[in-house]
Amino acid sequence: MHTFVHESPPTRVVFEPGGRRHAAREVGLLGGRRALVLSTPGRRRQAEELAEQLGPLAAGTFTGAAPHTPVNVTEQALAVARKLSADCLVSIGGGSTTGLGKAIAYRTGLDQIVLPTTYAGSEVTPVLGETVDGTKTTLRSPEVLPETVIYDVDLTLSLPVGITVTSALNSLAHAVEALWAEDPDPVTLLMAREAVTTIVSALPGVVSDPADRAARGSALYGAWLAGTCLATAGMALHHKLCHVLGGSFGLPHAATHAVILPYVIAYNAPWAPRATAVIEQALGAPAAAAVRAFAENAGAPTALRDLGMPESGIAKAADACTRGPYANPRPVRRDTLEALLRAAWTGQAPAADGYGAHPRQAPPHDPL
Ligand code: NAD
Numbered sequence: 001m002h003t004f005v006h007e008s009p010p011t012r013v014v015f016e017p018g019g020r021r022h023a024a025r026e027v028g029l030l031g032g033r034r035a036l037v038l039s040t041p042g043r044r045r046q047a048e049e050l051a052e053q054l055g056p057l058a059a060g061t062f063t064g065a066a067p068h069t070p071v072n073v074t075e076q077a078l079a080v081a082r083k084l085s086a087d088c089l090v091s092i093g094g095g096s097t098t099g100l101g102k103a104i105a106y107r108t109g110l111d112q113i114v115l116p117t118t119y120a121g122s123e124v125t126p127v128l129g130e131t132v133d134g135t136k137t138t139l140r141s142p143e144v145l146p147e148t149v150i151y152d153v154d155l156t157l158s159l160p161v162g163i164t165v166t167s168a169l170n171s172l173a174h175a176v177e178a179l180w181a182e183d184p185d186p187v188t189l190l191m192a193r194e195a196v197t198t199i200v201s202a203l204p205g206v207v208s209d210p211a212d213r214a215a216r217g218s219a220l221y222g223a224w225l226a227g228t229c230l231a232t233a234g235m236a237l238h239h240k241l242c243h244v245l246g247g248s249f250g251l252p253h254a255a256t257h258a259v260i261l262p263y264v265i266a267y268n269a270p271w272a273p274r275a276t277a278v279i280e281q282a283l284g285a286p287a288a289a290a291v292r293a294f295a296e297n298a299g300a301p302t303a304l305r306d307l308g309m310p311e312s313g314i315a316k317a318a319d320a321c322t323r324g325p326y327a328n329p330r331p332v333r334r335d336t337l338e339a340l341l342r343a344a345w346t347g348q349a350p351a352a353d354g355y356g357a358h359p360r361q362a363p364p365h366d367p368l
Contacts, residue, residue: 004185009231011124012148013224017213019152020115023050023090026148027057030111032088034059036081038101040066043093043117046155050092050115059084062100065091067253068131068246069099077104086110091146092155094118094167095253102128102144112146117155119167119199119219120254121174121227124149129243136247145231151224153217161210165298166254168203168219171226172196172291173257177236178229179275180268182327185232192229193278198222200282200294207298237321237328238264241341244320251307258300259307259347262292263340266350271330288350303347314341 012029014022027035035058039047044063051058062077077100081089091101092115099122101112106128114123126145129138159167175195178188199222205215230239241264242256266288269276276287283290296302305311318338336355343351 002186004183006185006187007232008187009124009126009145009228011146013124013151014148015151015221015224017153017217019150020050020053020092020155022150023113023115024054024057026113026150027054027088027090030088030113030147032111032113033057034085034087035090035113036077036084036086036088036104037061038065038077038089038091038097038104039063039093040096043097046092046117050090054090058090059086065093065097065100067096068136069096069103069129070131071103074100074103074107074130078107081108081110088113091115091123092117094163095120095122098122098146099128099130101146103130105146106139106141106144109143111148113148113150114146115150115152115155116220116223118159118163118254119156119171119223119226121171121223121230124224124227125231127231131247134247134250136243138243149224151220153213153220156216156220157211157213159210161207161299163254164206164210164219165203165295165300166252166258168199168206168223168298169258169261169295169300170254171223172199173238173242173261174226174230175199175222176261176265176275176279177238178226178233179278180236180272180329181233182329188229188232189274191225192233195222195225195229196278197282198225203294203298234327236326237268237330237332240321240326240328241317244317245304245309245313248317248320249309249313251304251309255301255307256304258295259302259304259344262288262295262350263344265291266352267336267340267355268328268330270354286352289352292350304341304345306347309345311345314338314345317341 202218
């Protein structure tokens with residue numbers, strides 16, 4: 001018999017090709033009259049078009065969002081929001097723009113409407129990572145969860161193939177970590193399974209034809225599911241590693257996820273039969289090698305050194321990831337973690353023996 005606690009995030013989700021045309025309606029439903037539209041510098045044109053479409057409901061734009069949500073950028077955006085008397089935020093972009101909207105909402109309580117343009121999934125999580133002087137800290141609060149998300153596949157068509165692939169693998173990682181989470185609820189597991197299957201079947205179609213709206217739509221649907229899993233199931237070794245690597249060495253977020261995922265699957269697989277079975281059903285066995293081949297075939301990066309990580313960082317990252325307890329199906333040992341990181345740094349194939357793992361005996365919380 002099931003015993004669980006499940007919380008459905010209260011976010012309103014509008015999933016529709018061309019759905020950005022509903023932005024004014026959604027601002028109105030939240031009682032907004034002066035929306036500040038946010039984007040990165042690269043998405044400025046989309047932000048300006050959206051502001052134009054919002055007409056009198058748009059107070060202005062701020063297009064300086066940056067990766068890892070630097071607090072000095074948030075302060076600049078807050079000054080603009082105050083000057084314009086903004087009463088809600090409309091974020092159009094990937095996780096960097098969503099992060100800025102969350103950071104402003106955390107400090108002001110303003111409502112947020114997000115139009116995602118990548119597969120990061122941040123728009124449905126109550127998690128915010130912020131950077132001060134190169135140090136990234138993460139907080140979890142219902143205050144940062146956006147009120148409304150509009151998924152419009154057309155906004156993703158311009159996403160370059162390289163970022164498309166790494167972003168989709170970032171969302172795959174959210175779902176995989178949900179599958180091996182401690183005490184996951186059955187609804188989250190359903191979503192995680194669906195997310196893995198959907199992302200894995202959609203991505204090759206997007207790579208072969210980036211203008212394929214149906215394939216892009218599936219990838220976006222999978223990204224929503226996976227982001228929701230991240231919100232409800234939490235994070236384990238994979239996200240801890242990527243967080244440390246991104247924060248310590250300034251590595252690109254989604255690309256780091258893409259490199260690390262097969263190695264963490266190799267590490268955890270013997271202790272996580274449910275996740276392994278789902279991955280193997282979607283991609284073939286053994287799971288780590290199958291995910292690595294899938295990523296490589298899609299053109300993803302495979303080595304941390306190619307992302308700019310110094311070799312001297314391996315020991316530093318292994319230290320940081322063994323400090324402080326966090327949930328992971330397999331206990332994290334300093335020596336095995338260093339072996340994993342060294343392999344990921346050079347890009348050699350993930351270890352077939354699970355980095356010396358012994359299969360866990362009768363896993364108590366991992367029924368198939
Ligand atoms: P991003 O938002 O930094 O976007 C990457 C680049 O792609 C940017 O230059 C952006 O302008 C460009 N871009 C975005 N959409 C585009 C499109 N449709 N067409 C063309 N170019 C486009 O990258 P990301 O991977 O989406 O987000 C990474 C950030 O999100 C990191 O800071 C990470 O920590 C955060 N994140 C947070 C969570 C969470 O739950 N808090 C989850 C995932 C990611």
